[in-house]
Amino acid sequence: MGSGSDDDIKSIIIEALDGNKTGGGDIDCLVRTKHGFIIIEFLRCIKIRPFESHPNRYWDYVPDKIGNKNKFLALWRLAQKTKSKLILINYEDSREQFKIIEVLALSDEKKISDDIQTKMDRETFHNWFRGLV
Secondary structure (H helix, E strand, O other): OOOOHHHHHHHHHHHHHOOOOOOOOOOOEEEEEOOEEEEEEEEEOOOOOOOOOOHHHHOOOOOOOOOOHHHHHHHHHHHHHOOOEEEEEEEOOOOOOEEEEEEEEEEOOOEEEEEEEEEEOHHHHHHHHHHOO
């Protein structure tokens, strides 16, 4: 598949919905391990490097917009219902820094209130990711 295939699929879905808002979204990665499933969402960091950034920073980033709150809440609900782990991965275009954030507690009021964070360079991240399966 070409690099634009995800964008193509997204445009097909938007076109088919014909303006109807569903509150749906996509999952970047779903990994099956011997202990169950892991839902993984990649979070691109542009202005703040991955080691310094956290998803709570973008929960409600513009007063008139919801920000990423609904995405995180939906992913958390899905993880809870399917007894899956939820892992958020901060990354940057240079691929120099990766921060793995395993979410342990999340709510609308408290945002991500408990997590385990691990900072990695590219090689460490690649080894960690390959080790998931």
